[in-house]
Amino acid sequence: MTLRVYTTPVVVLHRTNLGEHDKILTLCTLERGKLNAVAKGARKPISKLAGATELFTHSRVQLAVGRSLDVITQAEITDSFQGIRNDLTRIAHASLMTELVDRFTEERDPHPQLFWLLVNALRALEQTAHPDLVTHCFEMHLLSEVGYGPHLADCAICGTEIHADPAPFSPALGGVLCPAHRRRAGDTMPAGLGTLSLGRTLLHISPRREDALEALAAHTSPEIRRGLERLLRAHMQYRLERPLKSPDFIREVTALYTPPSNGR
Ligand SMILES: [Zn+2]
Numbered sequence: 462m463t464l465r466v467y468t469t470p471v472v473v474l475h476r477t478n479l480g481e482h483d484k485i486l487t488l489c490t491l492e493r494g495k496l497n498a499v500a501k502g503a504r505k506p507i508s509k510l511a512g513a514t515e516l517f518t519h520s521r522v523q524l525a526v527g528r529s530l531d532v533i534t535q536a537e538i539t540d541s542f543q544g545i546r547n548d549l550t551r552i553a554h555a556s557l558m559t560e561l562v563d564r565f566t567e568e569r570d571p572h573p574q575l576f577w578l579l580v581n582a583l584r585a586l587e588q589t590a591h592p593d594l595v596t597h598c599f600e601m602h603l604l605s606e607v608g609y610g611p612h613l614a615d616c617a618i619c620g621t622e623i624h625a626d627p628a629p630f631s632p633a634l635g636g637v638l639c640p641a642h643r644r645r646a647g648d649t650m651p652a653g654l655g656t657l658s659l660g661r662t663l664l665h666i667s668p669r670r671e672d673a674l675e676a677l678a679a680h681t682s683p684e685i686r687r688g689l690e691r692l693l694r695a696h697m698q699y700r701l702e703r704p705l706k707s708p709d710f711i712r713e714v715t716a717l718y719t720p721p722s723n724g725r
Pocket of ligand 1: 561600618619621639641
């Protein structure tokens with residue numbers, strides 16, 4: 462029997478324990494897309510694989526092709542993203558990013574650009590003063606890459622330019638609607654022009670452009686940013702069969718660190 466082995470950069474999207482000592486990891490790989498792999502002995506404290514099998518970790522791993530699951534045989538950590546692990550808010554945002562990559566991609570369907578988008582967004586998340594903007598920037602690029610980019614400027618049905626403020630956004634149809642198509646659509650949510658403009662701008666910058674995100678943050682109100690969050694969550698959730706878990710985590714963490722607005 463020949464043991465086929467390959468090496469690839471990976472990011473850990475998800476992990477579950479297997480038996481007493483092992484882990485099953487869901488990996489986003491550069492060349493082979495998303496795949497599940499076994500890390501034998503990774504739960505033993507002395508394991509050489511322990512660090513590389515933590516959530517979010519970016520490493521270069523060697524895998525042996527197995528009958529059902531591939532097996533991790535070696536790993537060298539490229540980036541452990543310690544700056545994320547020390548901060549609950551950043552952990553919550555990183556959890557959403559990895560959950561989205563897991564949910565929006567099929568197994569063994571390579572998306573090299575998505576791999577680097579994830580790595581760059583995690584790097585940005587370590588440093589940024591605006592985790593929400595880094596995440597929305599990541600979401601806009603991810604949706605575009607997997608073919609679900611929302612229509613934020615033109616009617617999702619006929620392409621007419623939209624000027625209404627707020628404009629009706631249909632999660633089911635994946636975009637804003639002109640008055641004619643609004644009448645035939647089901648549920649819509651109001652999307653302000655500022656919110657739509659912020660979404661479009663984020664699609665044209667890298668999540669690592671902290672200077673650009675800083676400038677955007679200075680010119681957009683918290684209300685506009687929350688508007689984009691609601692719009693993107695509704696748009697993404699409509700395209701997924703099961704509810705996303707991480708948005709609740711982000712809400713809980715945000716509530717924890719936001720002082721109550723009424724009374725002191
Ligand atoms: Zn229309």
